[in-house]
Amino acid sequence: MDDLNFADQLLRINRGKGNKERIVPISTRACEWLALYISKIRTKVSHIGSGGTLFLANNGKRYNANKLSEMAGRYVKLSGFKRAGACHLFRHATATTMLDNGADIRHVQEMLGHADISTTQIYTHVSRSKLTEVYNKSHPSALSGSNIFH
Numbered sequence: 109m110d111d112l113n114f115a116d117q118l119l120r121i122n123r124g125k126g127n128k129e130r131i132v133p134i135s136t137r138a139c140e141w142l143a144l145y146i147s148k149i150r151t152k153v154s155h156i157g158s159g160g161t162l163f164l165a166n167n168g169k170r171y172n173a174n175k176l177s178e179m180a181g182r183y184v185k186l187s188g189f190k191r192a193g194a195c196h197l198f199r200h201a202t203a204t205t206m207l208d209n210g211a212d213i214r215h216v217q218e219m220l221g222h223a224d225i226s227t228t229q230i231y232t233h234v235s236r237s238k239l240t241e242v243y244n245k246s247h248p249s250a251l252s253g254s255n256i257f258h
Contacts, residue, residue, distance in 0.1 A: 109146075109161070110160050111162065112142060112162065114142075114143070117133055117134050117135070117136065118132070118133055118134065119132055119134045121221065128223075130221050132218075132219055146162075150163075150164060153165070153167070153168045154168050155168040157169070163176075176195070177195045180194035180195050181194035181195075184197060199220060200231065202219070202220075203216050203228070203231035206219070207231055208238050213225065213229065213232065216228055216231065
């Protein structure tokens with residue numbers, strides 16, 4: 109609970125990927141969902157032994173990372189998505205979306221907690237539709253409007 113800073117919209121991630129600590133921004137929407145969870149859900153399952161753990165299982169104990177991944181995987185599967193590795197899929201989608209929307213790779217590296225930029229570069233593959241969109245908006249040939257057939 110102490111890792112949340114609602115005022116500055118920041119979250120400290122302890123023992124994240126690579127067992128490193130980092131501080132990342134979180135959206136207003138995420139803060140609203142966290143506030144709702146804390147006030148409506150967490151209060152129903154927490155007990156004296158829960159301590160400052162943010163996310164609790166139904167028994168009031170800290171979520172096991174593997175259990176959380178398993179649970180997320182079930183929901184991904186129920187949604188009809190056919191790939192495994194639910195938590196990694198969310199990381200991948202976040203990184204790809206940030207890069208597609210113009211984020212600097214170094215910022216994405218920090219967000220994901222990668223020590224080496226080469227690890228983050230895996231996410232830099234650009235979708236064909238995004239490449240076509242950028243081409244059509246910026247390439248001189250695409251902008252010229254000339255067509256040899258008309």
